[in-house]
Each structure stands twice: as C-alpha cells, then as structure tokens.
C-alpha cells in the first residue's frame with residue numbers, strides 16, 4: 001500500500017490527519033485547505049497567496065494530474081460537488097474528454113506516479129514520510145507538531161508501497177488460499193515470455209495457418225514507405241496502416257514509435273496476441289521491433305468499429321439481429337480469453353471502439369495493449385495499475401486496484417448497453433440524468449421503460465420481453481460488485497437463449 005492505494009480504514013485516518021493539519025495550516029499561515037474522499041482516494045488542495053499544492057492520498061501531484069484524477073472520479077459516479085472540482089479544475093462533466101481517438105485511455109495510477117512533483121526527493125513518491133509542504137512550513141513548530149504526530153499516528157503513513165504492484169498475483173481472500181502469492185504465475189506473465197528484442201516473430205507454437213514472417217523492408221514495401229494514403233487509424237500509441245502483402249492478403253500494420261509505446265505494453269500485446277486464435281478475436285500475424293519502430297501486423301478487419309456503426313458513420317444502421325449477433329460474438333471472444341486460452345487473459349480495454357466488424361457483421365475484439373494474462377482461476381485477481389477507458393472501467397477495480405475477469409464483464413455490460421441504446425457510456429452534453437448511460441438505463445429499466453431505451457435509429461419493433469432480458473443482462477454485467485456479475489460464459493449462453501427466444505414466431509416483430 002502506498003500513495004496510490006489506501007484501504008478504507010486507513011483512508012479515514014488519513015482524512016482525520018489531514019483535518020488536523022488543515023487546522024494548523026489555516027491557523028498558522030492562513031492557508032485555504034480543502035479535502036475530500038472519493039472511493040479510495042483522498043484529495044487535498046492547499047492554497048495560500050501565490051502558492052497552490054495538490055495532494056492525492058497524501059502524495060504531492062501537479063495540477064493537471066490532480067484534475068485528471070478528479071475528472072476520472074467525477075465521470076465514474078463519485079460526486080465531487082462543491083469541492084475544488086469547480087474552482088480549481090473548472091471541473092464539469094462536459095470537460096471530460098470522451099470523444100473517440102487518443103486521450104480517452106485512463107492511466108490513473110500512472111498519472112499519479114508520473115505526477116510526483118519534480119521538487120520532491122526521489123523517495124517522495126514512495127513514502128508518506130516525505131509529506132512536507134515546503135521549506136517555510138518545515139521550520140514552524142506548531143503545525144510541525146501536528147504533522148509530526150500525524151506521521152506517527154496515521155498507519156497509512158508508515159505503509160511502504162508494494163515493491164511491485166504490477167506483478168503481484170494474489171488469490172481472493174475468500175478463496176482460503178494457503179499461498180496468497182503465486183510466483184510461478186507471476187513469472188508466466190507475457191512479458192517474461194517474449195524473446196528480448198526480436199527482429200522477426202512468427203507464433204510458431206500456434207502453427208496457425210497463414211502466419212507470416214515479414215522483415216522491416218517487407219513492411220516498408222507493403223505500406224509504400226508508410227504512405228499517409230494508407231493510414232486507416234490513429235490510436236493512443238501509434239498509426240495504423242492498411243497494406244496488401246505480395247500474396248494478396250490484406251493486413252493492418254500498427255506502427256508505434258518506441259518513445260510513445262511502452263515496452264511492457266508492446267510485449268504484452270504481442271505475447272498475448274501470439275497465443276490466441278479465435279474467430280472473434282483479431283489475429284496477430286507477426287511483429288517487428290526495429291530501430292525506433294515497433295510494428296504489429298494483424299489481420300485486417302474491413303468494416304470499421306462497432307462505435308462507428310452505432311454513430312451512423314458507416315453505411316446502414318445495425319438491425320436488432322445484427323446487434324444481438326455482435327453481442328454474442330464479443331461474449332464468445334471474451335469467454336475464450338477468460339476460459340480457454342493457454343492462460344486466462346483479461347482484456348482490460350473492452351469498449352465499442354475496440355470491436356471491429358467484418359463484412360458479414362461478425363465482431364472481433366481488438367487491441368490487447370492493456371491485456372494481462374496469468375490468472376490461476378476464476379476467483380483470482382492481479383493487483384495492478386488501473387488502466388482502461390473512462391466509462392468502461394470496473395468501479396471495484398478502480399477502488400481496489402484488483403483486476404479480475406469480472407472487470408471485463410463490467411466493460412462488456414457497458415458495451416451491451418451501447419449496442420442496445422446507441423449511446424456512449426458518458427455523454428456530457430445530455431441532460432444531467434441522462435449523462436451516464438448505466439445510470440440512465442438502470443433507472444428506466446426499473447421503471448419498465450425498456451422500449452424507450454432502445455436506439456431510435458433502429459426503427460424496429462422489438463418484443464418488450466426480449467428487450468427486458470437484454471437490458472437486465474447488461475445491468476447485471478455492470479453490477480457495482482463483481483460477485484453479482486455473471487461470467488462471460490454465462491453471458492454468452494444467456495444471449496444465445498435470447499436469440500432463440502427472439503426467433504420464435506410469437507416474438508418476431
């Protein structure tokens with residue numbers, strides 16, 4: 001436990017300590033101090049003329065990171081209300097960036113970690129002992145006493161940060177596990193399996209038909225020297241080109257500059273992609289790591305993303321059967337990752353813009369940049385940084401930093417709501433009660449207004465009983481507590497049943 005991670009009990013002690021300090025700072029220096037708690041994060045803002053300081057869980061951060069974290073909590077249902085959100089960050093849901101493209105991914109803890117003030121000592125990001133405001137304050141006896149006593153009283157100030165949160169693989173406490181840490185599995189995470197700096201890579205262990213072995217010059221040729229005319233997309237980590245190989249096959253080539261692509265993420269994506277082979281998951285065909293470039297070659301999926309279709313950016317509006325089929329495909333892809341891949345894999349970034357569609361409207365889950373592998377069973381979790389996209393991140397994962405298979409189920413629930421309503425998870429321009437898709441859908445569901453939730457573009461009469469089942473499934477998937485969420489396998493089966501029901505003559509529109 002450290003700056004980024006505090007338990008609820010400790011959080012309240014931290015808040016208490018902060019109140020003591022607040023009192024002393026106000027009395028002694030005339031500091032304006034505001035603090036609040038959102039989920040497991042304690043936010044504090046200190047202001048004296050010409051001096052502003054921002055703290056998250058007692059770690060000093062810069063304004064941008066502070067505001068990003070506030071925005072994140074605000075977008076994920078934690079009411080910031082009249083706290084510093086409005087006056088310090090000009091916080092308003094309408095300012096939360098949620099449009100497609102780069103910038104939507106949220107690396108909450110990374111933000112926090114990278115935001116440790118440069119004026120702090122190298123140890124400050126790790127130990128609460130470094131909790132000092134500035135040199136003026138240190139010499140002052142009265143607040144110093146308060147702070148000093150807090151340092152001793154507050155258990156959270158003593159807790160050292162976990163050596164390596166990313167790799168700590170633990171069992172749920174409820175599993176009565178004799179060995180909470182499984183080092184075998186830690187070592188089996190994808191990063192360890194990737195050969196160091198390979199030039200060429202073919203997933204030979206899969207002996208997958210059609211895997212290719214390209215070198216850098218083949219890629220330069222196929223992309224016409226990375227011609228801008230072949231660009232089909234820009235992601236948070238690089239540019240994607242459509243290319244045709246000499247044998248006529250069309251592929252997508254994702255080129256990232258090393259400076260922008262985290263090595264661990266690249267290796268994770270490659271290692272995970274190389275192990276999977278399922279019709280509802282985008283296939284990796286090879287990769288090249290050369291000079292400043294990291295390049296992943298995947299199958300080309302020709303018909304855009306689910307989000308583009310829901311936004312009406314593609315020809316034709318998806319009908320109900322197509323939407324149901326897409327939901328089933330996604331459920332199958334995720335079930336494979338969760339249950340049938342060599343190691344259980346959590347995707348961690350399931351969202352409508354990561355679902356690609358084929359010409360026949362079959363869905364494929366893409367973008368494994370944040371995926372994690374190595375879970376021992378359905379009940380285990382990985383303690384790791386919170387990563388994902390605003391609006392899709394499992395609130396329990398956000399609160400505890402514990403990633404489980406059910407984190408993907410939550411994101412899938414949000415995607416299912418998108419499929420049914422056409423709306424995005426957060427739409428800042430709507431009336432307040434409609435801004436958060438999950439809340440709006442849940443309220444309407446409980447009022448029995450299923451039909452009113454359906455995407456108006458669909459212009460199709462759908463049996464209310466079928467709609468009720470689908471919305472209920474989506475709401476269950478996005479339950480706040482992971483124990484209440486079904487497994488992806490159950491979700492797939494229930495969607496199949498719904499499809500069977502919808503095809504019965506009496507249910508047809």
Ligand SMILES: Nc1ncnc2c1ncn2[C@@H]1O[C@H](COP(=O)(O)OP(=O)(O)OP(=O)(O)O)[C@@H](O)[C@H]1O
Nearest residue numbers: 102232233234235236237240252298299300301367
């Ligand atoms: N295999 C593919 N087939 C067809 N189009 C693709 C493929 N891969 C990527 N694209 C296109 O390129 C765009 C960018 O993809 P990429 O996975 O790099 O980023 P992203 O998922 O949109 O963003 P981020 O990585 O920030 O989440 C996609 O939205 C899609 O339009």
